[in-house]
Amino acid sequence: MTIFYEFERKMYINITNGCPCDCVFCIRKNGDSITDNDSLWLEHEPSFEEITEAFQKFDKTGISEAVFCGYGEPTVRADMLLKTAEYIKANSELKIRLNTNGLVRLIHKGFDITRFKGLVDSVSVSLNAPNAERYNEVTRPNKAVSENNNAFEEMLKFSVEMKNMGIKTGFTVVDIISQEEISECEKLSEKLGIPLRVRHYVTDNESYT
Numbered sequence: 001m002t003i004f005y006e007f008e009r010k011m012y013i014n015i016t017n018g019c020p021c022d023c024v025f026c027i028r029k030n031g032d033s034i035t036d037n038d039s040l041w042l043e044h045e046p047s048f049e050e051i052t053e054a055f056q057k058f059d060k061t062g063i064s065e066a067v068f069c070g071y072g073e074p075t076v077r078a079d080m081l082l083k084t085a086e087y088i089k090a091n092s093e094l095k096i097r098l099n100t101n102g103l104v105r106l107i108h109k110g111f112d113i114t115r116f117k118g119l120v121d122s123v124s125v126s127l128n129a130p131n132a133e134r135y136n137e138v139t140r141p142n143k144a145v146s147e148n149n150n151a152f153e154e155m156l157k158f159s160v161e162m163k164n165m166g167i168k169t170g171f172t173v174v175d176i177i178s179q180e181e182i183s184e185c186e187k188l189s190e191k192l193g194i195p196l197r198v199r200h201y202v203t204d205n206e207s208y209t
């Protein structure tokens with residue numbers, strides 16, 4: 001079972017395959033791993049003991065950053081994510097990044113995002129689209145998280161609040177949307193003071209960052 005894997009000299013952390021979304025570009029539709037790593041489909045959600053044991057065994061030579069990523073949305077296991085981040089901080093010099101859809105407060109009602117402060121150094125949020133209508137078409141959040149159709153607004157709010165806490169915050173979009181929509185995303189990013197990175201859509205397993 002692959003909990004930690006390396007990609008481009010970063011250590012990725014895979015603690016869940018759960019996700020309340022069904023993004024049209026999700027790489028999970030196209031494979032079961034990143035490059036030549038083993039399958040990222042977990043046999044079960046790893047316990048804290050399994051995570052720490054795998055962390056100790058993982059060769060961290062040359063690695064400076066740990067990234068909570070996927071196959072899945074890491075904040076589905078927000079408590080375990082924070083416990084793991086705390087452990088990594090206490091046992092290494094690694095910087096910690098969170099790749100997320102930004103919907104943690106819709107996944108866990110009432111979740112206090114200030115808990116990320118001091119544990120997460122940077123966050124990359126999937127902006128995915130310039131407005132709520134297109135966001136829902138591209139990200140396809142399930143009804144349980146987006147009962148009021150408010151996922152887009154909540155994702156933006158989460159991003160601004162993370163930035164305001166001093167956490168380095170960035171947005172990503174995948175270039176499956178039109179150039180015009182990418183330009184609109186750039187304007188929105190500028191307005192919110194959050195840099196945007198445009199990711200190239202991959203149909204194989206070359207990248208999931």
Ligand code: SF4
Nearest residue numbers: 019021022023026072
């Ligand atoms: S939020 Fe991430 S894991 Fe979930 S469907 Fe979208 S790309 Fe896939």
